[in-house]
Amino acid sequence: MKIILTQDVSGVGEPGDIVDVKNGYGRNYLLPQGFAIPWTKGAEKQITSIKRARTAREIRNVDQAQEVKAQIEALKVTLRERAGDGGRLFGSVTPAEIVDAVKAAGGPELDRRRLQLAGHIKSLGSYQVQVRLHPEVAATVTLDVVADK
Structure with a gap:
């Protein structure tokens, strides 16, 4: 079988x-x-x-998680989304889109389930997204959501 x-x-x-x-x-x-x-x-x-x-899940120890944290926090992550006149997005930003944007910015490949969003991202602006790399280590990604032209 x-x-x-x-x-x-x-x-x-x-x-x-x-x-x-x-x-x-x-x-x-x-x-x-x-x-x-x-x-x-x-x-x-x-x-x-x-x-x-x-x-x-290969991040096994705290030292490796600290290295990945430094790498992630040094990134400038920009996500282009379609938005209306008032800066409101058509839909919302998903964790999968954030993971793809981090990878496109030169960061490591992350698991979307490790992202912690405060709420739904439905408008343009700058957001702080937490990434749990290890039970003791969490990184903060600054995500800029800008209008796609």
Whole structure:
């Protein structure tokens, strides 16, 4: 049985790995426990998201988190959005858009679930966004939302 692991399974593999296991082991243990998902053609997108989350979680110690924090806080992140006459956005800024803007500004790839927004960003201006890099370390990204011409 071909499956995709979603969690680390001792002796089998890590999250995102595609492995062949015996039918009973996969059907009776790995799938019901949520350790794996069945391999399908459409599961390729899920594999990439699991691997992206794994790289975002690679910040293991406080020293590495402090280095990434310094790198993030030195960035100038600008996000161009469509806005109306009063500076109100058409829609709102999503965490995925913020992550893409940080990466485009030369920063590291972040996990969107680690962002802490005070509320919805629905107008032009400057915002402070918290990023939890480690349980003891949080970085602050200054995000400038400007009108797209």
